[in-house]
Amino acid sequence: MEFKELVNKRRSIRAYLDEKVNKEDIEKIMECVMQAPSWKNSQTGRYYVALSDEAKKEVLESLPEFNQNNSRNASYIIATYKTGLSGANSSEADLWGAYDLGLQNAYLVLEACELNYDTLIMGLRDTKKLREYFNIPEDEVILPVIAIGKRAKNHTVRNSKKIEEVLVIK
Numbered sequence: 709m710e711f712k713e714l715v716n717k718r719r720s721i722r723a724y725l726d727e728k729v730n731k732e733d734i735e736k737i738m739e740c741v742m743q744a745p746s747w748k749n750s751q752t753g754r755y756y757v758a759l760s761d762e763a764k765k766e767v768l769e770s771l772p773e774f775n776q777n778n779s780r781n782a783s784y785i786i787a788t789y790k791t792g793l794s795g796a797n798s799s800e801a802d803l804w805g806a807y808d809l810g811l812q813n814a815y816l817v818l819e820a821c822e823l824n825y826d827t828l829i830m831g832l833r834d835t836k837k838l839r840e841y842f843n844i845p846e847d848e849v850i851l852p853v854i855a856i857g858k859r860a861k862n863h864t865v866r867n868s869k870k871i872e873e874v875l876v877i878k
């Protein structure tokens with residue numbers, strides 16, 4: 709798919725069919741994620757994926773009710789980054805780690821779209837529950853849970869800001 713077409717096709721989807729996501733497709737998505745730029749190529753993103761019914765249920769239960777309803781039937785990718793490895797000084801390290809994870813996650817949702825999956829990035833989740841279930845080390849910051857699956861319903865119309873509202877060129 710042309711890049712611009714892909715960018716316009718990717719939208720947050722909030723209703724999923726009861727269909728499995730292939731492990732092989734997750735691996736293809738990860739190959740693409742690993743091409744994202746990062747501070748000194750530190751690649752601090754880490755991923756925990758729930759494909760089994762048991763793991764999906766655990767992740768579902770870490771979400772608030774509206775995110776549960778929006779992502780039921782989907783599989784889940786939990787994205788984290790390792791702290792203390794990027795940034796010029798310790799006060800900025802976590803910022804750049806988060807920045808790099810965001811870049812990787814952009815690649816992730818676009819490659820998922822390319823492979824005909826839909827996604828929903830969710831910032832509201834119970835990180836303590838996720839950390840326990842996946843045994844996520846304390847030096848990793850847990851950021852989004854990303855639902856991935858096949859859409860059961862289309863997205864609603866999205867309002868995008870006008871370019872003049874966000875751009876200054878001198």
Ligand SMILES: Cc1cc2nc3c(=O)[nH]c(=O)nc-3n(C[C@H](O)[C@H](O)[C@H](O)COP(=O)(O)O)c2cc1C
Nearest residue numbers: 718719720721775778828829830831832852863866
């Ligand atoms: C960091 C982040 C956190 C988000 N958290 C949620 C969430 O908890 N629940 C939800 O339904 N959507 C969530 N979204 C999705 C946004 O609402 C969505 O990306 C935005 O409205 C733009 O729509 P689009 O993705 O369809 O282009 C989140 C998106 C981002 C990037």
